[in-house]
Amino acid sequence: MDDFVYAATDPAELAEYRDEVETWMNENMPRRDPVNPWHPTHDDDLKSTRNRELQRRLSDGGYAAVCYPKEYGGQSLTIAHQRIIDDVSMDFDMPILFSVPTLSICGPTILECGTEEQKQRYIPAWIRGDELWVQFMSEPSGGSDMAGALTRADRDGDTFVINGSKIWSTFAQRSDYALMLARTNWEVPKHRGLTMFIVPIHHPGIEIHPIQMVDGTEEFCQEYFNDVIIPAENVVGEVDDGWTVASRLLFHERAAVGNASPYTQGRHRNRSADGLDDLADIARDFGGNVGRQRQRLGETETLSRVEVLLSDRVVKGIESGYFPAPAGSLVRLFHGVSRADRLTVAMELHGDRALVWNQGEDTGSYGVEFVQRQQTCIGGGTTEMARNIISERILGMPRELAADRDLPFNQVPRSG
Structure with missing residues (x-):
């Protein structure tokens, strides 16, 4: 940074x-x-x-x-x-x-x-x-294994020809460009044969399919690439060294998701998850077990304050060199887990009013956010991935066994 x-x-x-x-x-x-x-x-x-x-x-x-x-x-x-x-x-x-x-x-x-x-x-x-920009990283067959990308970019003189598919791209249908990771070398281990590209989204050969969410919105998309021609000048970093670029992208993604990035701008008050006063008003209005409500409100306030302090500590620690760059996963993990818990508290306080509401009321937002509460544990890398990064790259614990490590990608067994 x-x-x-x-x-x-x-x-x-x-x-x-x-x-x-x-x-x-x-x-x-x-x-x-x-x-x-x-x-x-x-x-x-x-x-x-x-x-x-x-x-x-x-x-x-x-x-x-x-x-x-x-x-x-x-x-x-x-x-x-x-x-x-x-x-x-x-x-x-x-x-x-x-x-x-x-x-x-x-x-x-x-x-x-x-x-x-x-x-x-x-x-x-x-x-x-x-x-507006978006990321073309995840693939339908890859899960959390970004380095296992199957979308290919074949060199043709001063251009690359891209074929494949990406998914879970936020507002791709309303964006202009994307950073996309594609495979340019199949004869080396998977991390060494990737290249990062700048891709104009509304470009010949690219099909964008919005994905409808549980609340009726279409925030995410899947994209299909059919002989998409991209000039070599759109390569970010070096050809076949896209994982270096992707690693920096992931660092910034974890910082952004964990509220530790200097490059985010603006935030809206989130009544259901972060506003103690709003939650207290809800508890008073809807009644119920006062002792239990106080306990849960205390938990919510504690989580919110700890998250702010943790974010500041990690940002300063990375800048000073006290923490390694992967320490951003600490903030990302805490944010995902704690926000899911705060949304659960809001749902508990609202009770059935978050499930059924009258036209013009906004209590339904708490119910929908409760249904979506796990998105903060998935977006920007799952909490399981964050735990792996913390254990391996911060605590120095042994890495998980990977059967495809150091194996040329075209020799990696795969289904279908």
Whole structure:
């Protein structure tokens, strides 16, 4: 991570910056409606258009992606400045769609591994709100084994021809570009034959199929690639060394999911999972076992506070060298497990009102979030993967047995 992101900052300067942000937000950003009725569906086209507009406002005001270097459209400020923006903006309508994965996962990966031409071309476009990005990493047959990618990219002069399929890509149908990992060498072990590509999504040969979720939304997609021609200049890093780039992408993904990234921007108040006052109001309104409610509210508050402290500790520890880079999995693991538990608490406090509700009420949001509670234990790498990383790369425990290690990928047995 860049040193400037974590540089010490004078408290008086930060206080002045907070005043500036508050003044600008009140004059330029729309406030969120606190009583806006919740509904399980939304217009994805409208959401995308709205986020692009809001991102442009932030950029024009100088408050978009402030931890990015100035030469690419950022402000070269610290994570402390970004957290002030996040705190002040919690009651405003923010372009959250740009935060993850465009600015906090794809962005820093290009910043670290891309060519100067790629940085100059793409980073300013993200910050201005012109282009949304997504990740093409997971595959239908791969599960959590990203390095076992079967999507292939065959070299043809100055281009690559891509065939295969990716899945679980967030809002791919509304995005413009993707970072995609594909296999370019089948005669070496799986980690050594991958290449990372920049892929324009709405491109000849690419089919996008939205996947409907339990709440009626279509957040994820599956993509099919049929002889998709991509120029060699779209390679990120080196050919056959895509795992190095993917490893950095995964680092930034865990940091973003675990709320430890300096590149995320804005966050909305989540009443069901993180607001102690809101949960306490629910408990008072709906009655029930007061002693049990107090206990569960205490657990929720403890989890929330520990997560904030853990995030700060890991961020500073990685920057100082006290923790290795994989320590981001500590935050990612705690966030996934604790948020699932907080959503369970909210469901308990709401009771049957989260299962059946009247038109115009928003109590159903708690029930739907409860059904989806495990997504925080899956997205950004499962909690099982996080535990493996912590045990092997932080605690130094023996690695799990892998039958395909050091075996040329074209010799790895596979079904079908």
